[in-house]
Amino acid sequence: MPIDIIAQATVQGLLMGAIYALVALSMTLIFSTCGLLNFAHGDFMVLSMFGAMLLFELTGADPYLSAPLLFPALAAIGALTFTRLVRPVLAGGHLAGAQLTLGLVFVQQNMLLMLFGGDQRSVPTFLSNRHLEFLGVILPMPLVVGAVCAVALSILLYAMLMGTDFGRQIRAIAQNGNAAALMGIPIRRVQTLAFALGIGLLGITGALTVAQFSVTPSSGLDFTLVALIVMVFGGIGHFIGSLVGGLAIGVAEGVGSLMLGGTAGAMIPYLILVLVLLFRPHGLLGER
Amino acid sequence: MTAADPLRHRLPAAVLVLIAATLLPILGPGSWVNTAIITLLFAYLCLSWNIVGGIAGQFCIGHSLFVAAGAYTSTLLSLTFGVTPWIGMFAGGAVAALMGVGIAWLSLRYELPPLSFALVTLALGMLGYLLASTLDVLGASRGLSLPIRGTPAMYQFRSDSTYYYVILAHLAAVLLFTIAVYDSRLGLYLRGVRDNERASLGVGIHVLRYKMAAMGISAFFTALGGTFYAQYLQFVEPHTFAGLTLVIEVILFTVVGGSGTIWGPLVGPLLLVPLGEALRSNLGDQTPGLHLFVYGVLLVAVIRFAPQGLVGLAGQVKSRIHIVLGRVTP
Amino acid sequence: MLDVHAVSASYGNIVVLQDVSLNVGTGEMVALVGVNGAGKTTLMKCISGLLAPTAGHVSFNGTELAGRGCEAAVTAGISLVPEGRMVFPRMTVLENLLLGASNPRARPKRDDTLRRVFDLFPRLQERSGQHARTLSGGEQQMLAIGRGLMAMPDLLILDEPSLGLSPLMVQETFRALKRLNGDGLTMLLVEQNVRLSLAVSTRGYVIENGRIALTGSAEQLADDPLVRKAYLGL
Numbered sequence: 001m002p003i004d005i006i007a008q009a010t011v012q013g014l015l016m017g018a019i020y021a022l023v024a025l026s027m028t029l030i031f032s033t034c035g036l037l038n039f040a041h042g043d044f045m046v047l048s049m050f051g052a053m054l055l056f057e058l059t060g061a062d063p064y065l066s067a068p069l070l071f072p073a074l075a076a077i078g079a080l081t082f083t084r085l086v087r088p089v090l091a092g093g094h095l096a097g098a099q100l101t102l103g104l105v106f107v108q109q110n111m112l113l114m115l116f117g118g119d120q121r122s123v124p125t126f127l128s129n130r131h132l133e134f135l136g137v138i139l140p141m142p143l144v145v146g147a148v149c150a151v152a153l154s155i156l157l158y159a160m161l162m163g164t165d166f167g168r169q170i171r172a173i174a175q176n177g178n179a180a181a182l183m184g185i186p187i188r189r190v191q192t193l194a195f196a197l198g199i200g201l202l203g204i205t206g207a208l209t210v211a212q213f214s215v216t217p218s219s220g221l222d223f224t225l226v227a228l229i230v231m232v233f234g235g236i237g238h239f240i241g242s243l244v245g246g247l248a249i250g251v252a253e254g255v256g257s258l259m260l261g262g263t264a265g266a267m268i269p270y271l272i273l274v275l276v277l278l279f280r281p282h283g284l285l286g287e288r
Numbered sequence: 289m290t291a292a293d294p295l296r297h298r299l300p301a302a303v304l305v306l307i308a309a310t311l312l313p314i315l316g317p318g319s320w321v322n323t324a325i326i327t328l329l330f331a332y333l334c335l336s337w338n339i340v341g342g343i344a345g346q347f348c349i350g351h352s353l354f355v356a357a358g359a360y361t362s363t364l365l366s367l368t369f370g371v372t373p374w375i376g377m378f379a380g381g382a383v384a385a386l387m388g389v390g391i392a393w394l395s396l397r398y399e400l401p402p403l404s405f406a407l408v409t410l411a412l413g414m415l416g417y418l419l420a421s422t423l424d425v426l427g428a429s430r431g432l433s434l435p436i437r438g439t440p441a442m443y444q445f446r447s448d449s450t451y452y453y454v455i456l457a458h459l460a461a462v463l464l465f466t467i468a469v470y471d472s473r474l475g476l477y478l479r480g481v482r483d484n485e486r487a488s489l490g491v492g493i494h495v496l497r498y499k500m501a502a503m504g505i506s507a508f509f510t511a512l513g514g515t516f517y518a519q520y521l522q523f524v525e526p527h528t529f530a531g532l533t534l535v536i537e538v539i540l541f542t543v544v545g546g547s548g549t550i551w552g553p554l555v556g557p558l559l560l561v562p563l564g565e566a567l568r569s570n571l572g573d574q575t576p577g578l579h580l581f582v583y584g585v586l587l588v589a590v591i592r593f594a595p596q597g598l599v600g601l602a603g604q605v606k607s608r609i610h611i612v613l614g615r616v617t618p
Numbered sequence: 619m620l621d622v623h624a625v626s627a628s629y630g631n632i633v634v635l636q637d638v639s640l641n642v643g644t645g646e647m648v649a650l651v652g653v654n655g656a657g658k659t660t661l662m663k664c665i666s667g668l669l670a671p672t673a674g675h676v677s678f679n680g681t682e683l684a685g686r687g688c689e690a691a692v693t694a695g696i697s698l699v700p701e702g703r704m705v706f707p708r709m710t711v712l713e714n715l716l717l718g719a720s721n722p723r724a725r726p727k728r729d730d731t732l733r734r735v736f737d738l739f740p741r742l743q744e745r746s747g748q749h750a751r752t753l754s755g756g757e758q759q760m761l762a763i764g765r766g767l768m769a770m771p772d773l774l775i776l777d778e779p780s781l782g783l784s785p786l787m788v789q790e791t792f793r794a795l796k797r798l799n800g801d802g803l804t805m806l807l808v809e810q811n812v813r814l815s816l817a818v819s820t821r822g823y824v825i826e827n828g829r830i831a832l833t834g835s836a837e838q839l840a841d842d843p844l845v846r847k848a849y850l851g852l
Binding site for chain 2: 037085088089092094095096098099100102103104105106107108109110111113114117118217221225228229232263264266267270271273274277278281
Binding site: 165169172175181182183186187 | 668687688691693705709
């Protein structure tokens, strides 16, 4: 197989991986602070994509312009979801929380289906149909921009987690909830904010990538599954791990489908998930 | 209350329900039969899932594997070797049981982080789906069609009401099994495992062995449902038989009815499947997805406000009425 | 200062504490001793807000705290150094200490408090950039105490500070506690190490099977024939 095709697949996989990583990071943020396994994670991203689409159809606004609007919108939805639904249910255990989000998947998917129909959609941006050529590799501009923004947001998130009081509090809750409570950390408020931040990030990610992915109301589960795989691969609650995991899964998927063909390539991430869970349950980079 | 007591009133209740169900094709309007068959199929699958997902509390999302194992095994045996699905269904059941025990052993032997079992089975389910869509032996994404021979010896019937009685017999088997097991030593251990794994380990229950047993039994029953579904539709195809949608619906109906109870997995689909079918046939054209939306809202509402499911809610209401009437049951 | 009155607590159907009363006055160092499983840690959970008692009152400087959660207890001025230390393993020593000052009452003076903690435990300053899980048991105990002090408490509660430490480390830890108490910090010391805790305390309580069995001055308890027999092995 010619080397330039492999290079193309690798670079494209890395860019996709950067986006996967951000989606997984927001999932990790929510899982490690709130203890919620969110099967509706990707659906919130799809919600934001449809939001960008609606704004475009109503006002002609470019999705890149809608991104700053969709962040607070999704964050607010996230905060409401957490305080009204998730938190009361999580008192009954992890499982009840996960089951609740399965219900949310049905609600969101079919609400979008009823409102917008089931056709595949995509929204043009001012970058659509432009390409970036770099050392013989040709990359669609929306993908490049999406990936660059995803990396930037991941770095911002990481800096926030490592360098601010709020970030330290989030990590403290993730590492030992009881000890965090004993420090007088306002657990409920930090959880609500972390949940809102996680969903808000999906708002930005959705708007930034709607030009790259053509989307249907049922696309959410695909994003959720990828995020789950990346999160587990990198070690649940391990932020750097999710970043590395995202890139690795992106490349594995890109190169894998090139070498083995579509369906077999699509199996690779799941195979990785099973193997990692069974043999390295704390992730490839996780300790213990 | 003695240990034999629950059996004494659950068994007659179950028999009554089943007898009433035998009368439906005779008394009910003809157009209901198809909905009734699908309803009973879901009730059967829910009761089967409930053995491991509810009673033993191991949240398995991979039951599509077992539906597919049943459907594909019996269909392949019948297409290539002419083996009747009446035998093929047990072959499928055996394959599924082996898979189930294997998966349980692989994924439950360590103390994994919470919810790992759900993730492993979810990923295995997706792998199964992708595999079924690729392998030519399994007909890839086109699937396999069963020849229409119309002989009961080959598990095919001219009349839909015969299919109805066949799935009703399946349902009776798994319901009676559940009732028999629920208060048996196995049932008590499984519920013990669910409620407090550490305590069960402490009193010397071999937790892994019981989880494997629950998974094997649940997979076996589920596979028989897969064979039935294939014989009823007269084809096998990855999306319907190996896709996640079916499992998620099964889990949803069970949880709404009351996961881990005896009657919940029966009540859930009996209410929701006909409701969904009615919504779909009346409003499906204008608003596709409405019935699934309603399912989702119901699931969210039940988990939020009645975490024990509709059956648990009914129990609470009943005991409150008893208290109000001043005749608290001893 | 701290007034625990007739507190009972249970996990499910298992009653762990029954009608426990205890008080600590300003400037005192009070020991609570008892064997494993007597209910010491459960009582600490009730005082620090991790667990809501099923009955009774926990009041601190006149504020009722029972069932109001950890935040209320920390705000009122109670800081618990938990059993098993519970440091944040994948955070640096400095980050652990900073987290100790999460409460609004301590946050503004965080830098001053940090300096005082480093004065008390110079070792923590040397290791401030290291992850907490790489510290030795004794260092982790210092970190847990330092983190507790960062909340600027009026009452510092220590649950089993000697657990798992070498005799030398135990000596060093208790010397630090003695010094803190000498500087005017009120302390409640929960220990299995009866000899040592009675030696540094002014008063003591003996808890048995979820009830207070004995109370008195540290000398009285140390001379009590029952205590000598059951806890001191004399």
